[in-house]
Amino acid sequence: MPETTLHRLPDQLLPNLRLVFVGTAASTRSAELGHYYAHPGNRFWRAIHEAGITPRRYQPGEFAALLELGIGFTDLSKSGAGMDHRIEAASIDVPGFKAKIEKYRPRTVAFTSKKAASLFYGRASSVIALGRQPRDECPAEVFVLPSPSGAASGHWTLEPWRELAAWIAALDLQHPPPSS
Structure with a gap:
């Protein structure tokens, strides 16, 4: 069975992206x-627009179009699928994720929850x-964002998303993304 048939959501990765969520x-x-971040209560699409990462508010079904902006996605x-605490530990593939980062070399990686970052770093959220x-051994700059999930409302703040947007804008000034 091809590996892609096991994937709940396809990776949206290309070499040298500006940002990978x-x-x-x-x-x-x-x-x-x-579609990534498809639940109506998820703040992701509103957050990336309000923070200034995207020029308009995209809809979940348009996630692949963000590749044109140099933005990719993976998990x-x-x-696995469902709430973080229900994801089977055996389905978490940190070495596979690290291999993708080595292969595709994005400028910046942004974890969309402290849980995802804790799995990557191997320490408590x-x-x-x-x-x-x-900075550590990761070839990309790493940001950790509060979960945009509606289930994590008590911990929501847009400020780290704005910090990420400012970082991406500064990088773009130094190394403009290729024109499409």
Whole structure:
């Protein structure tokens, strides 16, 4: 069976993207529709526009169009779906994710939850700060964002998303993205 048939959502990755958003796994709704951040209560699409990452508010079904802006998507679990605490640990593939980052070399990686970042770093989410992370062995700059999920409303703030937007804008001034 080809590996792609196991994926709930297809990776949206190309070499040298400006930014790759990384979740833990697809939500149940996203897995059903085949679109990233598809639940109506998810703030993702509003946040990336309000923060200034995208020029307009995209809809979940337009996720592939963000490749034209140099923005990609993936998850740590390509076969799991549902709320983070219900994702089987065996479906989390941090080495596979790291291999993708090595292969595609995005400028910036943004985890869309402290849970996803904690799995990547191998430490408790309580010790991971929001925002830009200290440089380490990852070839990309790493940001940790508050989860845009409606289930995480108590921890929501747009500020780390704005910090990410400012970082991307500064990088674009230094190294403009290729014109499409």
